[in-house]
Amino acid sequence: MVSTELLSAHILSSFVVVAGTITLFQLIAVLQRKLNAIWLQPMLISILVIIAILLWQDISFENYFSNSWLLNALLEPAVVALGFPLYQHLETITKQWKSIILVLFIGAFIAISTSFVITMLLIGDYTIAVALSLKSVTTPIAIAIAGQLDGNTAITAFAIILAGFFGALVGPPWLKFIKVKSPKAQGLAIGAASHAIGTATVSNISYEHAAYSSLALIVSAVITALISPFMITFLAGLI
């Protein structure tokens, strides 16, 4: 009897948390469209509002996270759905695979080396330097590599979210500013720098953005998984 009551209480609180998160997200999305304000990014503002509510009501993150299980369960099919825009542009992409791999290889190489060296010079902590070197890669891969290379996984997770939001929010206007106007180049750059968060955001701009961003997300993750162990060991030996 007690367990049935507990179960129904859990179902009710899960419903409130999931419905509340979705409603908040949609309200901000409507507001963003009405005000035409790029900074009013629904994902970021929802996170900030929920953090404020949790702190105000003294609710633990674990409690909120366990009640939002439905949204977490949908995360994986949502990432899989990015295969659709990729399929639609597969023909064009296969024609340009050499330049795509070359550009993303250069990107991953520079991202790992600059982040590692700058962090070692400014903070001087190897575990944080590893964490920041992996921030442009999708969370599951970055956390696995960070663990393998003795990096700080908590900072890796934090830096991944930061990089995701920076690219998602500032990426499109910045790329326009430096005259990178092609949707392919914009999608590729944002997927490489801001992984799934960036891809989810630019998917709203156009299908081409979504396709190239998904592609960069996959290819960059594979390249980083392959080269980062060698690069980080080499750079750590130099500094």
Place this chain on the structure above:
Amino acid sequence: MIAFKKKTFKVLYSIFALFSCVALGKLCSYFVPVLPSSLYGLIIFTLTLHFRLFNADHIKSTVVWCLKHMGVCFVPAGVGIINHFELIKQFGLTIIAITFATTFILLTIVGLHYQRYAVDEE
């Protein structure tokens, strides 16, 4: 009524397609643990559409809707920053500055280089 039935069929068909690719992705990740299961799933979904194992016309409307609203799924994980307040207090500003600067560098390099290559190829 017929339109409603067609729509329901397309939604169910898309859910089946997506979740079978999620399951196959999990299987691949279990046997070849190089990539996370969602990325295997993404690749499998692309291939099944390319080789017409699933009908893209039936899937399109549901997936477009999913892509438009997928951002909400990242919210709970993002709220996880709340657990790293201590680390953020200690190194926060430097970490933010480095992440910001290097993300800009990466965006600029990939964007500019690819635009140049793409223009050359076209």
